[in-house]
Amino acid sequence: MADVNRNKWQSDVQVTTSLPPSLEGPVHALLRCEVSQVVWLTRHTAPSSVLVRLLWWGESGDGSLFRPQLRILSQPFQARKGCKTQAVYSVRCSLEKFAAYVRDMQALTLEVLDCKDMSLLGQAQITDLQSLVEKTHQ
Numbered sequence: 001m002a003d004v005n006r007n008k009w010q011s012d013v014q015v016t017t018s019l020p021p022s023l024e025g026p027v028h029a030l031l032r033c034e035v036s037q038v039v040w041l042t043r044h045t046a047p048s049s050v051l052v053r054l055l056w057w058g059e060s061g062d063g064s065l066f067r068p069q070l071r072i073l074s075q076p077f078q079a080r081k082g083c084k085t086q087a088v089y090s091v092r093c094s095l096e097k098f099a100a101y102v103r104d105m106q107a108l109t110l111e112v113l114d115c116k117d118m119s120l121l122g123q124a125q126i127t128d129l130q131s132l133v134e135k136t137h138q
Helices: 095-105 129-137
Strands: 029-034 037-040 050-054 064-066 069-072 086-091 107-114 120-127
Touching: 095 107, 095 129
Parallel strands: 037 069
Antiparallel strands: 029 086, 050 064, 050 107, 107 120
């Protein structure tokens, strides 16, 4: 979670919610999510670029769209311009209540989408998020 140096907590991904979603109140902490690259491992033809959608439990709308590097293991790596890899969310409850929110959420799902037509290419789930909150709070 956040420290006092806000310069390294800048978001290049548009964020449309605070956490937990729809909760009003003062900001207790910041949560930075980074999706810097997607590694393409399958033999299927890779898209030219991908988006990763992060939608929090209880969030309405389309969530946050990351534009990470796409790394295809069967090809030499080529860095691409225009990546958007960091989102910063305001946490508007105590860390104890936020830990309860992510525990109740059980898993955060990231959807990998083809940039051309927004078709779903795959998903990843992050579980046990409350342990990150608990470690930060200690």
